[in-house]
Amino acid sequence: MDEELVVTNRVRIPPAELTERFSHASGPGGQGVNTADSRVELTFDVAGSPSLPPTLRERALARLAGRLVDGRITVVASERRSQLANRRIARERLAQLIREAVAPPPPARRKTKPTRGSKERRLAGKKRRGEIKRGRGRARPDD
Structure with missing residues (x-):
């Protein structure tokens, strides 16, 4: 598992820059949960x-400002029973997080004005709704 982490074509992280810690995982594991550090x-x-x-x-x-602690980001994986599978999942998650973080910002939205037809439909809908509400007025006694 000591190969570099490929984030994008331009960004590759060598294994020396990654720190892994292992601990007991809750959940799947059965009897091996007492001996295996799979998290x-x-x-x-x-x-x-x-x-x-x-x-x-x-x-x-x-x-990533909200997720960083002292400039570091930590990803946790403990879904699988095997430490190797969890290592693979953690690496994929980290790569995806960094990929999304370094992606270029989306293009700025071009401002548009509502069309005449959409304005008319909106006003007609408001008028219909007002007529419905006006029809709910207090019942008048018959003379």
């Missing part, structure tokens, strides 16, 4: 990584 915590130092170009690093730091 994986994968940590990556976003702020101090030389693998991220400066522009992408700034973008990632801004977008």
Whole structure:
């Protein structure tokens, strides 16, 4: 599992920049739960990584600000019984998180005005609704 983490064509993270911790996982495992450290915590130092170009690093730091602790992001995986499977899941999650964080921002929205037809339909709907409400007025006694 000591191969580099491929995030995008331009961004690859070497294994030396990833820190893995293992611990007991709750859930699946049965009797082996007392002996197997299958839960994986994968940590990556976003702020101090030389693998991220400066522009992408700034973008990632801004977008992941709520999840970072001291410039580091941690991903946890404990769904599977096997430590190897959980390591693979954690790496995929981390790669996806960083991929989304360094993605370029979407193009700015072009402002548009409502068409004449849409304005007329909106006003006609408001008028119909007002007529319905006006019809609910207090019942008048018959003379």
